[in-house]
């Protein structure tokens with residue numbers, strides 16, 4: 311039945327997606343004007359991320375994942391194509407709609423954990439009480455109660471990344487973009503953080519776009535995995551991860567998990 | 583080693599040096615004409631400190647140091663930020679700057695004397711000239727030290743240009759700038775001294791070089807102690823400012 315409706319879809323007359331899309335990218339391409347000539351980085355990317363979904367992007371190094379994320383965040387303008395976030399175009403950073411979490415926690419070393427979390431609120435001049443209250447709530451959400459007065463250099467890598475997530479969540483944006491947020495962490499902390507992220511996500515019902523190089527992490531976290539080709543980056547496969555939620559560490563040992571991981575690996579090898 | 587032990591060791595070393603300074607010349611182990619005993623030097627310092635012309639010299643030197651510093655720091659900071667922030671100015675001036683920086687500035691001193699005569703302005707201009715380079719290069723380095731990630735994060739949270747400047751650039755550069763301030767003060771003080779010793783009618787540097795030429799060793803060493811005290815004072819003044827500015831240190 312599902313197959314039938316797909317084959318019958320005519321371009322320009324697609325059936326409406328079952329859920330409202332939080333992010334819609336249509337025919338996005340990007341060319342960098344480098345010193346050694348033009349670098350085509352992204353080619354004809356179209357994707358749709360349903361509201362509340364957890365989508366993971368994987369692809370070979372240099373295929374344009376970070377570039378795509380920057381454009382979704384409104385931090386960089388694409389050469390061609392459109393990006394809609396909840397139906398409205400994104401052209402400038404809009405922290406009310408989109409929160410970004412970067413690879414390095416990139417916390418400000420001159421601010422305490424709490425002040426770092428408050429930073430986005432203080433930029434728009436929120437009253438002090440409100441700032442404190444919301445930052446405290448975020449600190450508790452990410453499991454760092456009591457660490458608010460510490461400076462980043464007094465925190466472990468995992469704790470820093472938790473603060474960074476809290477900072478991304480403090481304005482309560484419906485969409486969260488994460489660029490390899492756990493890449494700098496050791497394997498064990500990384501898995502714990504993934505688990506933590508799912509816990510937080512299930513409580514906040516955000517739409518998440520998450521970039522990673524780790525296939526295990528991709529399968530563990532995602533509703534859907536998008537595989538990109540080597541430069542210029544195109545989306546060459548979309549893999550639905552049908553594992554039930556909540557995800558557990560035990561699932562990683564199952565055949566279903568292994569097969570999904572295998573399929574992504576196969577696609578990436580083709581892509582490179 | 584505990585903190586107290588370290589301090590004790592330091593004091594012991596200092597006492598040892600001072601005792602050697604007093605005792606070795608006193609007992610003719612070293613020639614007291616070349617190195618007068620500490621006691622003689624200190625009593626000379628006491629006498630000098632009562633003299634009006636010494637007061638005047640201290641006043642003139644201090645004024646030169648302060649004025650040159652107040653000119654060089656903002657000037658160097660603005661120029662440094664400009665060459666760091668503007669790709670064009672950076673490309674044009676940075677190589678030149680590094681070449682000029684490598685030249686000993688004292689060879690320009692005769693030009694300052696020709697331009698300003700042997701005056702207050704000559705010392706200030708020369709010291710400010712040498713210090714501006716240091717501040718400029720430090721400021722440019724400080725700007726370049728600001729991590730792009732920090733700026734990106736602020737932009738992603740919708741920071742305006744002014745907010746990025748005040749909330750990211752300034753605090754991020756602060757430790758380097760404060761460090762630079764102290765080093766600039768050392769260069770600045772050295773500049774004033776060189777200018778005074780080279781050609782001057784007053785100032786501590788001028789007095790010291792005069793005593794040296796006339797082989798007045800007690801006066802010379804008293805002058806050196808006095809000068810060291812003034813230099814340490816300026817250094818501490820900058821450090822006091824530094825401590826008040828830097829809430830965080832890594």
Ligand SMILES: Nc1ncnc2c1ncn2[C@@H]1O[C@H](COP(=O)(O)OP(=O)(O)OP(=O)(O)O)[C@@H](O)[C@H]1O
Nearest residue numbers: 342344349351370371372373374375376377378541
């Ligand atoms: N500002 C830029 N100017 C010119 N070229 C750029 C710029 N930023 C990225 N590129 C190029 O675009 C391509 C994609 O870069 P991007 O950082 O998006 O890749 P990525 O998929 O995130 O890589 P990685 O997995 O290593 O993080 C790379 O070839 C890169 O060299």
Ligand SMILES: [Mg+2]
Nearest residue numbers: 375376377489
């Ligand atoms: Mg990247």
